[in-house]
Amino acid sequence: MDTLVEECIQYCHKHMSAIVATPCNMNCINSNLAAHISDLFSHNEADDVMDRKDKFKSKLFQKKIECLFNPDYKNQDSPGNASTLYRCGLCLKLLTKDTERKISCIPGKINVNPRGDITYTHSRQKSWEVHDLSLPLVCRQKSWEV
Ligand SMILES: [Zn+2]
Incomplete structure (x- = not known):
């Protein structure tokens, strides 16, 4: 099951713009899962997601911001730890x-x-x-x- 979840997360990362462009409902993605998905996105990748109706982009950024304020968070891609x-x-x-x-x-x-x-x-x-x-x-x- 974990492998399947991992595969779905990877797929979401690669195809997020296409996924949010379909008439799907993204509300079923809970906070934990959203955090996993956002981990895969660099800030630039998150920025590049095309999400006209904002089905998921705000959630991505919310998770990114939460990460920035985590004192243990370190990521080469990020603008630095904000804690x-x-x-x-x-x-x-x-x-x-x-x-x-x-x-x-x-x-x-x-x-x-x-x-x-x-x-x-x-x-x-x-x-x-x-x-x-x-x-x-x-x-x-x-x-x-x-
Ligand atoms: Zn000053």
Whole structure:
């Protein structure tokens, strides 16, 4: 049975645009199964799914976003783990532990580390919570491109 499920998941991954174009009902795919299917999609592949009536694309992105906020999640294809996401109170940019040293802050907040590399020091805005981020916006846009 597991092999059959695996085969179906693989098939969904390869032919998602064609599947959602048929008059089928995708509501029978439970959350667990949707997570398995979304695991196979890279962000670009998820973005490329043609789903005019949004039968499954939002679900794909929802699972992708959930993954990003899982502290144990690592994927070469992803834009980085988002579990450390915060907003800088000075430049108001959204940053993670992976990006905070590479993305510039306001002028004057530049440091040079002992190896001579330029790094940036941001200042975490305490009042900002990740829940303030309007994730449904990302879902509505159905794209990772900002
Ligand atoms: Zn900053």
